[in-house]
Amino acid sequence: MIYGASPTRTHPMDAYAGPSATYPLGTDNLGRDILARLLHAGVLSIPAGLLAVGLGAVAGSLLGIASGFIGRMFDTVVMRVVDVLLSFPTLLTAIVVVAILGPSVTSAVLAVSIAALPSYARVMRGSVLPLRSAAFIQAARVSNTSLPRMLRVHVLPNVADVLVVLLVIGMGNGIVVLSALSFLGIGVQPPEADWGVMLTEGVRAIYTAPVAALAPALMLMLTVLGINFVGEGLGAALRVDVSSRRTR
Template identity: 40%
Template sequence: MQNMNLQLETQTEVKDKATKSSLWLETLRRIVARKSAMVGAFIVFALIFVAMFAPYLAPYHPTEDGKLVDRLKPPSAEHWLGTDSLGRDILSRIIFGARISIQVGIISVGIAMSIGTLVGAVAGYYGGWIDLVVMRLIDIMMAFPSILLAIAITAVLGPSLQNAMVAIGIVYIPTYARIVRSSVLSVKATEYVEAAKAIGANDFRIIFKHVLPNCIAPIIVQTTMGIGTAILEAAGLSFLGLGARPPQPEWGFMLANARQFIRNAPWATVFPGLAIMLTVLGFNLLGDGLRDALDPRLKE
């Protein structure tokens, strides 16, 4: 009898693995079928590649001041994207800035996702007064414009790139909390969750093994799009002097330094701005593709 039970459990596990594998393959097929998602994926992977191999791709050092005679030189064979006010190669600074942008996106979104997912899961699963208190606090945070709240938090913590990442992470906690809460409210009423409760599974096991794994799709989509938003917010804070500090090659900080030369040396602002635009566009396109692929209501 025990052998039969073991065989049935093994067969069930194999079927579950096969089902999950086919679902992931179907999701991948749907992503590949969308040209916009593939364009976004290409931009994102190109950014990651540039960030990983920045020391080998950059023709010059990103932070060392150049010669005075090289100040604000236009794009040329020697400096493909021109130089800034200190004679530094703009292409090299943009390449190394990709590292900072990815770091900002991952850390900021990691803070927001981890805390927001936990808060949303607890509020949605337990409901009652816990849900009421948590969601009212979330509503208060969402009542403030994100950039103003990020500025306020960064001003309190002190201007630095690290504090900017923390501020952006805190600002976007409500977004993840609301997404996870709405997903948990629908998942916790399903039969397999009721069955887990019936066999005596504790709340921790139910939340982290049965509920959250079935809320992963909207979290993945929001995370992908959130990285682009976090990079844009960090660039805004750096532009205002609350983020990156000299001589860091951060794109928003590069824009701030070059804005006074926008008439005489427009390339010093155009190329960092294009880098920000393409990065945010890439993550948004990839996020849209993932949303379409992971949403069962949009299946063809």
């Protein structure tokens, strides 16, 4: 419950009511408070987007780092699989995963994670390749440092700044994909509030009650724009060229 209004409580007699003191942004087709649903959707969408991208980033980064550092046949096999996955649009990959697992918030989060994984694997592999011939890596090998310790102590700290920037920027894309899945009816399920669900419900009355569709669309746009600005600023501060490393 947010600011005293429930995002799921219906008031059929107040359906599509205009903005007022009772309903600051009006109501939707079932008389639910749009502002309450808008804020509640943010509480769900932002953490879900961060979790989804975080899982994909961790798994993809570990795979990419191992692939770039180990090389040889392992690198070849992993990168060919990554190339195949990258040939499909992120949303299409996510739709296929949700179709297999069934529509739910958990399935949508896993779908976005799997869809994001190959991009992080490719980027992190490219970041690791120049380190293989670095003097401190050669010294670690001469001193018989184990591979796990070499990756943890010598490799990961040198690519952490790239990973952090890409993770922040990728979070915006994760929120968009999650909302797109909900918009298509295979992500968050009604009556749970989500920007994608709100858009689906709002476009049905775009001419008679435009706020119902414009409010979630604007909130989604501003959220992703703000995240991208933070990512760009973080990239500038850490001197990471995000324009050439941005994930798909």
